[in-house]
Amino acid sequence: MAAGGSTRAVIAALLANVGIAIAKFIGFAITGATSMLAEAVHSVADSGNQVLLLFGGKRAQRAPTPEHPFGYGRERYFWSFVVSLILFSLGGMFATYEGILKIQDPHELESLNVAVTILVAAMIMEGLSFRTAVREADHVKDRQLGWWSFIRRTKQPELPVVLLEDLGALIGLVTALTAILVSHFTHNAVWDGVGTLLIGLLLITIAVVLAVEMKGLLIGEAATQVDQEKIAAAIEVEPSVQRLIHMRTEHIGPDELLVGAKIELVDGLSVPEVAEAVNRIEANVRRNVPTARVLYLEPDIFRTQVPSDDDQPAHLEPAERDEPAEAVAADAAGGEVEPDADRGQAAAGDDPEQASAPPRH
DSSP: OOOHHHHHHHHHHHHHHHHHHHHHHHHHHHHOOHHHHHHHHHHHHHHHHHHHHHHHHHHTTSOOOSSSTTOSTTHHHHHHHHHHHHIIIIIIIHHHHHHHHHHHSOOOOOOHHHHHHHHHHHHHHHHHHHHHHHHHHHHHSOTTSOHHHHHHHOSOSHHHHHHHHHHHHHHHHHHHHHHHHHHHHHTOTHHHHHHHHHHHHHHHHHHHHHHHHHHHHHHOOOOOHHHHHHHHHHHHTSTTEEEEEEEEEEEEETTEEEEEEEEEEOTTOOHHHHHHHHHHHHHHHHHHOTTOOEEEEEEOOOOSSOOOGGGSOTTSOGGGTTOOTHHHHHHHTTTOBOOOTTTTOSSTTSOGGGGGSOOOO
């Protein structure tokens, strides 16, 4: 399931949106205001979105399988991406369509007091939901980050979705109330359609922002800079480590981090000593960054140049040349030490010139 704070925020938003949707549909039936209808559909879409977030959190709890050896943590990213699509289509596009129709064929409003009462009550409920989301996000947000930076950088997909949905709902409610009041006092129902159109454009904007963020998480994002620095420090503090040559990180779920690193160990270590050093490094990394659950450490030799094939003895077959000693250490380390698949390079995929100053993350 989602993290505890994320779950509370999602449930609070779900309860609020169900009640708000019912009230808005009643208000539309009485007043005939299309901005009220747009807001009602918006609340229905939000309620469905919260159900999908809870569903995705539950699916993400499944144990790893041979087909998915790293588990199902990214299910939370996938269903959050689906939420953005629903918000775009069912929420934004519907409201935009209704607004255009109302502008072309305006209808007079009825029962202004009912509409205003329902919208004000909806603002109160939505405000309480938004406050819950803000409080839960505060527990995981870096104090030095602004809210926009938090939405862009967080690896918890539920909190940005709920925060933007609730904020969009509050802005939409204010827009709907303003449109209804202007329509009433000007005796021009076109303003109701304008308000509906603005709500639709607002929802489309929020949906696009969410889709972009969730797409990045689905593709795979690195750990935060702070976590990368903690991981690097946990590796380099080990006395047996002479140098951190190369490191890559990727979130395979909001609370699961994959770490791969090449390290240069001090000379003269036996195979059991290499295994013990690797175990200590793993313990250090997980102590500093608990989300770093999957680690692959590969002993290597730091080089500033890529050796050519001519440097190998000519009488040996290619498979026999420069057999890495760390392949033996892999068995002793319980499989956590990877044999060097690209031996002779300072870092996989990096230019040799860049290896003279190994990256510090």
